[in-house]
Amino acid sequence: MSLSVIVPVHKVQGYIRQCLDSILDPDIPNLEVIAVDDHSPDGCGEILDEFAERDPRVRVRHLEENVGLGHARNIGLDMATGDYVWFFDSDDHATEGAVRAIYDRLAETRPDVLVFDYARSYWNGKVKRSIINHLFREPPAPDVFTLEERPSVLEMMMTAWNKAIRREFLLDLGLRFSGGYYEDVNVTYPILMAAERLSLLDRVCYIYRQRRHGAITKTTGAKHFDAFAQYDRIFEFMDGMGPAADPFRNLMFDRTIWHLLVIIEREDRVHESEKPRFFAEMSATYNRHEPEGHVPPEPEDKPYLADKHRAIKANDYKGFLRVRATESRVKTTKRRTRKVGRLGKRGVRASKELAKDRYYQMQRKLPIDENLAVFAAYWYRGYACNPAAIYEKVRELAPHITPVWVVKPGARSTMPDGVEYVVAGSADYYRTLARAKYFVNNVNFPDFYVKRPGQVHLMTQHGTPLKKMGLDQMEYPVGANDMDFKALIQRSDRWDFLVSSNPLSTEAWQRGFPCGYEMLEIGYPRNDRLVTAGHDAEQRARLRDEVGVPDGATAILYAPTHRDYQRRYSPMFDIGRVVEQLGDDHVLLLRAHYYYKIKNMAADMGWPEGRVIDVSRHPSVEDLMIASDVLLTDYSSVMFDYANLDKPIVIYANDWETYRLTRGVNFDLMATPPGVVATTEDELVEAFVSRAAWSDAAAKDRADFQARFCPWDDGHAAERAVRRMFLGEKIPNPPR
Known part of the structure; x- marks a missing residue:
């Protein structure tokens, strides 16, 4: 069989x-x-x-x-x-x-x-x-x-x-x-x-x-009229069966009318203006196929079904609407009777917050500024990531646009010269959110924000999703961490465009955020710089000097990801011991995840001075990637960006199974790594000391990884984003 x-x-x-x-x-x-x-x-x-x-x-x-x-x-x-x-x-x-x-x-x-x-x-x-x-x-x-x-x-x-x-x-x-x-x-x-x-x-x-x-x-539309021809075919088939079909005629007829009622009564099927015509077709179908001696059904759970049948048979659309109105009133009354609620005491909001809310509501009634754009990244942490790359391209290709960043009070000092910004919580902030035409962010804007008709949102995200994201996280409660998925989807419904960096991202975003946006398969804007200027020797030398990398040293950028099963940052290996074993000609640039509040871990832990440089607060991870010689990470999305530089990547995966089971992943990194994989400290040291990370085998793995996950990073992603969103051009996606 x-x-x-x-x-x-x-x-x-x-x-x-x-x-x-x-x-x-x-x-x-x-x-x-x-x-x-x-x-x-x-x-x-x-x-x-x-x-x-x-x-x-x-x-x-x-x-x-x-x-x-x-x-x-x-x-x-x-x-x-x-x-x-x-x-x-x-x-x-x-x-x-x-x-x-x-x-x-x-x-x-x-x-x-x-x-x-x-x-x-x-x-x-x-x-x-x-x-x-x-x-x-x-x-x-x-x-x-x-x-x-x-x-x-x-x-x-x-x-x-x-x-x-x-x-x-x-x-x-x-x-x-x-x-x-x-x-x-x-x-x-x-x-x-x-x-x-x-x-x-x-x-x-x-x-x-x-x-x-x-x-x-x-989907609402005239295509739902197709149902009549489909059911005509069924009755034609039954006519061909002759008397053998007689035992099924009444039940098949009732199923037909049941389905047609579903179509006309749902709000998401037939346009309201088309419902009278649909009802007339129902009536014609009813009288064309009603079996001899048929009696309208009157089930206990649907007391108005027989009345609907009679209205359909008589082609009495007004009578049908009266039956539905009566049915709706009865259902509403029952729901109200069952609903027993208590009105809790509402806390009195502080007068300052109430004034801000009223001011925001007032500003939303004023016209939208067609040339005003809001930029933000990482929950208002500052100027960074894909939004920063798009911002720079907006100033070049769409000079009529006035771009304004939103930052937290503590991030003001990090803003580059000449970049206009408003501080979150200020009157300028609420006015800008209410009046701007365009919004670009790599995370969602706050829940209180109300998207007005005419406002346009571009969500860039901030990394290729090796880990599960959005609704996919529901199966992983450790990673979800009591996330409100309904609120998440409501926020995501505000997106008009969503950037995808590669085919894996497109698949993950469609599953994790099933909303009505247009997917922009354009590559990552933040990687444009890596592709076009990542090997500029003069720039690289300047950045190494700024960071403090000694001449001739091998600079290892260590950028681990966040682990949902840990309460605070804890290095996955003994950094001091590993650095000592690597020797004086290696420097570790420690880039802790932004979730962690770390001032200077290298000094706090007593690691070798000048050999472990804490760059967690450096404003640009792209600078650090260009300055480094090799990337050391675990499951961070930085590996997908770094692959564009075609420099060695080492994966330290001592807890892969734990991470995979608690956070969920979209592909098996161990089967398709971008370079050498180490699972113990000894293997980690060996990857550098033996130069295995620079071997031909590692280069082959890196090339395969880049072909799979960086196919659209060609240095023009930000331009494609600007042309689509701000200039309204229908730009072609890069070839698959």
Whole structure:
């Protein structure tokens, strides 16, 4: 027995790896995965080819034009060779052990159609089993049956992805998925009626991802009218069955009207102006297909359903609206009756804070300054990172823009000469937030900030996400640290543009921040300088002198990441001992993570004077990268930036497993390191003393790493950002 899983793929690069990994059970040899790249404009095609290269069970078909989900499924069906086919949506995934359970159930029962259960996975982390899961058990089902023997199967989810179908059975019926919306109903209902052998698997095998954005059927528009043609096809199929379809006509008719009611009653489907026309089509469908002797259903949990049926049959849209209004009033009254709340005492805000709030509200009523731009970085810590690189390019390419930075009071002294700024909390600060047109930040602005219509936000982020970020952190409570994910997503909903530094980042950002922004796959603006001037000998000499690197010394930039499982910064190795073993010709530039409040650790710890230089407060990490000879880090995103310099990188990974399990990671750094990996102090010293970090093998690893993670860093990322956001140009992304 063999199984073909057909996966149409389009614009899901953030999810496709999880999807395929969940399907490719290594213990099932008679499995093939047919991935149909439906001319996806993102990195899906490359990801599919990666899987096909390492697993011969994966077959990829790249389409030259986008044909849509239904036709892509048909193409996959024509390619399939398995005894059974399973149509799988590429942003969903199977539960652990599900493929084996389905495979075993198929081998055991040999049905025409196997139906299994699913759960919905919501963006906020909640997972809920289907509300019809009782139909798998009540009453107990035999191993194999027909629809006439168990008509409740028709009430199960009408999608293709919760069914495994005998391929020859499907081909003999001549059924094909159609184009447009609801493309599977004209296949999934008929196969249940035609099957001589049905079987159930009372197990959650499939996780349906309820995405915040991107679900086609949750997009408002005229495409929802496609549903009428799809259901016409089902009744045409039943007419072809003759009397054999009579036992299902009433139930199928009620399911049809139920679905059409879902479409017209949801706010995110049909435009309000189109609802009268949609209702008229419903009425025509009702009168065209209503079975003889049909009685409108009156279930206890839906007391107004029969009234809706009667209004639809009579094409009485006003009457339908009256029924809905009555239903809504009753539901509202019940909710108010159930809601028992207590009004807590509201603390009186300090008069100063209240005055600021009122001032901010007043300023939001004034016109937006079309040429005013706000820049910020690292929670107002100062002038840095991608926003600084974009700021400099704005002054060059868009001189009509007035850029203003926001900084904390303590950061004022660090601001470069000539850079205009406002201090967080001041009246100028609130006025600038209220009136500016453009906003550029590498973190989110505060929750109190209200984005006005017409304001434009660019989120740059501040590193390639080796670690899990955003909603992906929900599975890692140590890393999440009681994060309010709802508030996080509300802040992220303010973004209009999100910068991606490489394909890995694009995948991670789409999963972690499923919002409505435009992804700018342009490389990292802060790396422009590394690419264009990183090997300037004169600049490098000046920076080494400023930092205090002795002539002829090998300068090691040590930049470790933050560890969520630690309360305070604690070096992962004995810095003093390692430096002593390296010898007088090595200098360690210690760059502690900005989360830690450190004044001068080198002096506090008594490390060799002049051999360990604390550069934690140096204003520019780019300066430090250029000044150094080699990078020593663990899991910090600085490695992705440093790779652009093509200088040696050493990874000290003494706690990789702990970090991976507590924080979560997006790829296995140990499998694709940018250079030498050390896990003990002795190995760390050896990497430098033996010059292994400068070896040909290390250079090869670094080149592979750079090709994978720095493909768009060409020195023009900031220019692309400015042209897209401030000048409104449709700039092409760098080639993949």
